Amino acid sequence: MTYLDYNATTPVDPAVLDAMLPYFREHFGNAASRTHVYGWQAADAVAQARDQVARLLGVSEKEIVFTSGATESVNLALKGASEARRSASGHIITVETEHKAVLDTCDHLARLGADVTYITPHADGLIDPAQVEAALRPDTLLISVMVANNETGVIQPIDAIAQLAQDRGILFHTDATQAVGKLPLNLSDGLIDMLSLSGHKLYGPKGVGALITRKHVKLTAQQDGGRHERGRRSGTLNVPGIVGLGKAAELCHQQLMTETIRLCALRDRLEQGILSHVRGTVVNGNTTHRLPNTTNISFANVDGEHLLDSLSELAASNGSACTSATTEPSYVLKAMGLSDELAYASVRFSLGRFTTDDEIDRAVQHVTDTVARLRVEFAG
């Protein structure tokens, strides 16, 4: 079985696990305990992790709020900022192809009285800053646009959008869950007000993440309690998880350039291999503004519902939301104008740190053989 689903989750890097283990065993203290060495050690470890995350993103340690993952970070950013502006009824701008963490949070705010504009991307998945500009209103309080899409890898022009927001005093949040550790991101220019990230997408553990929130941003906490994280997110810190996130951030920082080159080459080899061996294939999304590790490919003339099942040697995905009864075609691909049929017959391949040349060559062969077989069945 070859794992090509790194955008769904990554394995924990062995060095990350090694860094975490002492904080389950001998250094099990509560980082908020001020009266003994157990607490001090835990607090020191959290401080180091904060420094590691801060360095990766060019922010100050005080601007990091540790959370349980990107979903919580997004909720805190969007709900917390709306609530702090005391206007549940403001206007919010986002994009149809955002992750459900953003879309469902915006739906929640809409039920509380906010007005939400959902921008439709172009066929290549990109939005134009001019579309954001056209959607602006005097009461716009928040814009949320992801850096890179989880299904297609398409990278949005967030600097230009953040600049539009800043010029008008509108808060800008970005879901950078798929970009952190894969793209060089530096927030020191001050354009991005809030950024969400997750440990398990960058070789850290699941259930830990962070919200970066710049000094000037006023947020109302969404979880009250012992006033941890400067009152922005109460609850005893997940020390081993945070240590793991910090180590993961450090490793990504060190490997970013070499991994970008390696993964681009591997991804292109997979993509070119499939496109040249299998007729009726197209890549979904802009291929210039794209993550190094992701390719999303549609296969014409196959029964999409059976495609992934039939690719039995590959762990990949089609980004569709599965409920117990029905499988929906990807709303991301549909927003880009794909038919239900093609959206079903699309596969996201996402590569990562442990992907090898050999695995890619085997994957190309397996996809080629499987699609050929399915087409014979489909035609018959």
Ligand SMILES: *Cc1c(COP(=O)(O)O)cnc(C)c1O
């Ligand atoms: C995985 C993912 C999330 C959710 O992150 P969790 O830490 O699992 O809550 C949000 N946004 C994007 C783009 C993602 O890929």
